[in-house]
Amino acid sequence: MSVLETLVVDIVELRRRTGTRREVAATLMLDDMAVSDRSVVDGRIDVALTVEAITEGIVAHGKISGVTRVPCRRCLDDVDGPMTLDFHEIFESEPTDGETWPINDERIDLTPVIREAALLSLPLAPVCGDDCVGPEPARFPTGAYKEAEPVKDDRWAALDGLHFDE
Numbered sequence: 001m002s003v004l005e006t007l008v009v010d011i012v013e014l015r016r017r018t019g020t021r022r023e024v025a026a027t028l029m030l031d032d033m034a035v036s037d038r039s040v041v042d043g044r045i046d047v048a049l050t051v052e053a054i055t056e057g058i059v060a061h062g063k064i065s066g067v068t069r070v071p072c073r074r075c076l077d078d079v080d081g082p083m084t085l086d087f088h089e090i091f092e093s094e095p096t097d098g099e100t101w102p103i104n105d106e107r108i109d110l111t112p113v114i115r116e117a118a119l120l121s122l123p124l125a126p127v128c129g130d131d132c133v134g135p136e137p138a139r140f141p142t143g144a145y146k147e148a149e150p151v152k153d154d155r156w157a158a159l160d161g162l163h164f165d166e
C-alpha cells in the first residue's frame with residue numbers, strides 16, 4: 001500500500017463500460033487536517049474504496065479511517081479516537097454544486113472529498129473518559145455528569161449536633 005499526498009484516479013478504463021470497478025487502497029498523508037485544536041493525527045487517512053462506473057459518471061464508495069485528536073471538554077487533555085467513515089460520493093462531468101464532485105480530464109481527485117469528509121467527522125466535544133472530573137473537581141464539581149453523592153457542607157455539620165429545647 002502506498003503513502004500518497006493526493007489521490008487521483010484515472011477513469012479512462014472504467015468508463016468504457018458501466019459497472020466496471022476498481023479497488024483503491026492507499027494511505028494518504030494530508031496537510032492542514034485540523035480545525036483549530038481538533039485534528040486528524042498526522043493527517044493520515046487510510047482509504048479502502050471501490051471506484052465504479054455508473055451511468056451518471058463515477059461512484060466511489062467504501063471506508064476511510066484514521067485517528068482523531070480533540071481536547072477533552074472537561075480537562076482539556078487530548079483525546080484520541082478512531083475515525084471510520086462510510087464513504088459514498090458521486091463524480092460527474094457536470095457536477096451539482098454541493099452534491100456531486102467533478103470529473104476532470106478523465107480523472108477524479110478524491111483528495112478534497114476525503115479531506116472534507118474527515119474534517120466534518122471530527123468530534124466536537126468529547127470526554128477523555130466517563131469518569132473525567134475536569135481539571136479542578138473541587139472548584140468545578142461535575143455533578144451533572146454522574147449521580148454524585150450529595151456533598152455535605154461542613155458549615156452545616158455543626159448544626160447536626162445541636163438540639164433545640166423548647
Ligand SMILES: [Zn+2]
Nearest residue numbers: 072075128132
Ligand atoms: Zn478529561
